[in-house]
Amino acid sequence: MEKSFVPDFADAGQLFDHQLKGLKWTAAHAYNGSPFYKSQFEKVGMTPDDITSLDDLRRLPFTMGNDLKEGYPLPLLSVPEENVVRIHASSGTTGKRKVLAYTQKDLDIWFDMFARCYEMAGLTTKDRVQIAVGYGVWTAGMGFQLGCERFGAMAIPVGPGNIDMQCQFLVDLQSTVFCCTASMALLMAEEIHKRGIKDQINLKKVILGSERCSSAMRAKIMDLLGLEDMFDITGMTELYGPGNGLDCSKHEGIHYWADKFILEILDPETLEPVEDGEVGEMVVTTLCKEAAPLIRYRTRDLTRKIAKPCSCGNILFMHDRIMGRSDDMIILKGVNIYPGQIDEVLSSIPEVGSEYQLHLERKEDGKDYMTIKAEARQFTDMTNADHIKDKIKKTVHSKIMVSCAVEICAYGELPRFEGKTKRIFDKRS
Ligand code: ZN
Numbered sequence: 001m002e003k004s005f006v007p008d009f010a011d012a013g014q015l016f017d018h019q020l021k022g023l024k025w026t027a028a029h030a031y032n033g034s035p036f037y038k039s040q041f042e043k044v045g046m047t048p049d050d051i052t053s054l055d056d057l058r059r060l061p062f063t064m065g066n067d068l069k070e071g072y073p074l075p076l077l078s079v080p081e082e083n084v085v086r087i088h089a090s091s092g093t094t095g096k097r098k099v100l101a102y103t104q105k106d107l108d109i110w111f112d113m114f115a116r117c118y119e120m121a122g123l124t125t126k127d128r129v130q131i132a133v134g135y136g137v138w139t140a141g142m143g144f145q146l147g148c149e150r151f152g153a154m155a156i157p158v159g160p161g162n163i164d165m166q167c168q169f170l171v172d173l174q175s176t177v178f179c180c181t182a183s184m185a186l187l188m189a190e191e192i193h194k195r196g197i198k199d200q201i202n203l204k205k206v207i208l209g210s211e212r213c214s215s216a217m218r219a220k221i222m223d224l225l226g227l228e229d230m231f232d233i234t235g236m237t238e239l240y241g242p243g244n245g246l247d248c249s250k251h252e253g254i255h256y257w258a259d260k261f262i263l264e265i266l267d268p269e270t271l272e273p274v275e276d277g278e279v280g281e282m283v284v285t286t287l288c289k290e291a292a293p294l295i296r297y298r299t300r301d302l303t304r305k306i307a308k309p310c311s312c313g314n315i316l317f318m319h320d321r322i323m324g325r326s327d328d329m330i331i332l333k334g335v336n337i338y339p340g341q342i343d344e345v346l347s348s349i350p351e352v353g354s355e356y357q358l359h360l361e362r363k364e365d366g367k368d369y370m371t372i373k374a375e376a377r378q379f380t381d382m383t384n385a386d387h388i389k390d391k392i393k394k395t396v397h398s399k400i401m402v403s404c405a406v407e408i409c410a411y412g413e414l415p416r417f418e419g420k421t422k423r424i425f426d427k428r429s
Contacts, residue, residue: 002125005116005151007259012315019262020054022287027051027060030293033078036071037295057262057285062271063297068098068238076292077101084291088139090237100237101291107146109288113257114147114243120314121207121231122249123177125152130175132184133209134160139241140209144179147243153177160184161418163191174202182213182221183421186354189224190416204228209235209242212322214343216377217354232321238297239284245319253306253318261286263319264296265305268326276307279338281326282319300325302338328424330360332368335402339424345395346374351388353377355414355421362428370404372396378411 009015027048030037040061041047050056068075074084075098083103090098102110123129129148135141135157148155156175158165166188169175180188185206192198203225209232213221218230234254235242245256256263265280266273274280282299304320323340330337339358346352355375362368374392376382389406396404415421 002152005112005119006314007316009259009315012317015258015315016054018259019287022259023054023057023262023285024048024051025288026286026293026295029290030076030078030295034076034293036067036076037078037293040295054262057264057296060296062283063295065098065298065300068100069096072096073099074101074292075099076294078293079103079291087137088142088237088241089137098237102240103290105288106240106290109260110143110240110243111146111150113240113260114143115151116257117207117231117233117243117246118147118151118153120246120248120255121177121205122229123151123153123205127153127177128156128173128175129153129177129179130156130158130166130169130173132158132160132166132178132180132188139235139237143235143241143243144207144209163188167192167195167197170201170203171197176202177205177207178203179207179209181418181420182208182217183417185213185221185230186217187416187418189221193224198224198226206230207233209233212324212340212343214354215347216343216352217347220354234322236299236301238292238294238299239286240289247321248310248312248314250310250312252308252310252312253320255310255314255316255318258317260288261294263305263317265303265319268302274305276305279304279323300327302326302329302340330358330370330424330426332360332370332402335400337400337402341400342372342396345399346372346392349388349391349395351377351380351384352392352408353380353411355416356423357414358424360424360426360428368428370402371407372404373407373409373414375409375414376411380411382408382410 031041031048043061084101085104086102087099131144133140133144145155145157156169222230229249232247233242235244245254247254262285264283266283268281279302282301284294284297286294302323306318306320324338328339346356353375357373359371385408388408392406
């Protein structure tokens, strides 16, 4: 039998025991190795010995994104520097980047986690995995690449963009799996359709990293490429990199690797746990990370916990797709709007496609206005545009409780990107 990367806990109780052991280890390791974490414990008058149950985690202070910037360039370092074998950095757009250090054991665990993603996506060692994400100091390329090698499939490291080479390798090497952002997947799907090479390629699965993908966008990509299945991989540089979880083939939620980190979902305002099913901020605590452990790290990513166990039978807990970042949250007329909610509304309307933009402006009357520019689905009858506009307005009003203006553009009119698509244009302030 091939090696499995999926843990075999008999029940949730066993997993919780494993988490408590990891939490105690992390507390002692971080306290003894990092002056920052030692002072965090001292702030609340605790020592690692005070951690006796999983509930004790909630007595510890949060670690914030800024704490990583203050300790630049090797924040949260909890091992001697000579034990660090690699660094990666986030693609932070403002100020200093977040730089994270790894020991060899950290790398091994990361690639095992990533191999688990490929395993749960149903790949075999016969698969050929074309990797179209960024290589370099970012975690994306290394994660997809070394996870693929650890799993034992064939990696084809093309990197992002380069559409001609992507198409050539899809045909010549008969790649069965394509890894990219959602925007790149849409671009490729449309390009393959345009070039008329669908019959010459052998693509079965697309694995998406790092960007939210609406149901409408998924449907479009699946259809144009004739795929068997499509998966979302979650992850962030602070937590090793991509490969922290994956929605299995049942697509009932994203299984996350609860044997490697504890996930809390908290109200970003009150910092108290939200009810199951409510949207909140993901807060993570690592269980075996050596170089830069995380204790109650506020990720800013928003999602919901899914309480129902997955019908695939795997007991690894699930959260919903990432709804956006709390930093991306729009406040319009006192209502909190997450970009993921707009995705959901538009995906429920069959006449609109996957592409849209949100424009926010403050008019002379001092009030804020939102305009949704949505692209019609291919072959939609545009004489019907007023009817589609009404439908969007009504659905937004009933689901999100705000009024908005709507513009419908023809299919293909909104720009396509190889990286992440910019959808929010806030011209207020
Ligand atoms: Zn499942």
